[in-house]
Structure formats: structure tokens, C-alpha cells
Amino acid sequence: KQEVTQIPAALSVPEGENLVLNCSFTDSAIYNLQWFRQDPGKGLTSLLLIQSSQREQTSGRLNASLDKSSGRSTLYIAASQPGDSATYLCAVKQNSGNTPLVFGKGTRLSVIA
């Protein structure tokens, strides 16, 4: 059974700092990995999707990397801003069929002005 772990559970940084969020998964035979953002009281918003054949994806100040063989992904946020404060969730899809995503518990990020 696939398990997804995110470390740390919570993180507080000063504005402007670069930071890394970590995600690990137990079964490396994944189809894709996604990073989501969740604001308090809101649903999830998709940030980045990395296919199993890719090493990284970038969107603006966000860069996600994938090392499938070691079962790890990182989300790098450059020049953090208070508006980046949210919970970031990592999710993996096991295969190309109907299997839905398996989510980690998330990392709650606070960026202090």
C-alpha cells in the first residue's frame, strides 16, 4: 500500500527566504506526483504535476523535483512571500488506470512579513 509522508508538518520562515518542502513515498512505481496548495477553509489548488519520466517542473517561483528511485520529491519556493502561507500537499498516482491520488498530510507554511 502506497504511503506518502511530508516533512516538516509545519514551517515558519521570514519573508524573502528560499525554502524546501519534502515529500516521500514508499512505492517508487508511481505514474505521477502532484503538489497542491490549500488555503484555510478552502479546497485544494493544483500547483505542479510531474510525470514519472520527468525530473522537475517549474512554475514561477515554484520548482518541484522528483527522484522516483529514492521515493522523494521536493517543492522549492524561491523568495517566499506572506501570500505563500498555506498548507502544501503532495499526492501520488500509482498507475495510468483508474487509481485515484494518495495524499500526504501536508506541510503548513507560514511566511512572516
Add this chain to the structure above:
Amino acid sequence: NAGVTQTPKFRILKIGQSMTLQCTQDMNHNYMYWYRQDPGMGLKLIYYSVGAGITDKGEVPNGYNVSRSTTEDFPLRLELAAPSQTSVYFCASSYVGGYGYTFGSGTRLTVV
């Protein structure tokens, strides 16, 4: 675009009561999902559907039922509410499995 619409946003139920959480999407997505999120926990899949008339159990289906009579609607039914079902429920949809998820804003349910 409305996306995925969930109703109600909040609800308090007494133990043993029943209710239906509504979910509607207007993107013509084939795949729809129900997740629950407990405090400090990730999302756990309750049920999902790959198209009208087809549903399947997820990780935590006990105490819930679903139906998918149309592409747009995927209601979640709680028959005998229990305190363990206190949670935030999210509905989501995607065009194909595993890509382009769109989430609703959630239903916060408390069972007392």
C-alpha cells in the same frame, strides 16, 4: 466558471441522523471523487466514480454511499451519522484519472 460546487458548506448532525452532501461539476469531467480530511491529516478517499453509473470504494467507504446517475452530479449519503464522521468533506473531479483535479470548497460536518 463554477467548477465544482458543494452544498452545504456547514452542517451539524445529531447521531443517527442521515444527510446527503451534494456535489456538482460543470466541466464535463468523467472522474469524480469524495475525500474526507480530518484535522492535521491528509485527504482520505471515500468513493470515486469513473463515469455515470460507475462507482467504486476508496480507502474509507464504511458508513457512506454514493450514486452517479449523471455526469454532473455525485452525491454522498450518510445514513446513520456517527461522531467519527465529523470531518471536512471535499468533492473533486478530473477529466481523466490523475490529471487536472478541480476541488470544491468543502463541507464541514459535525456530528454531535
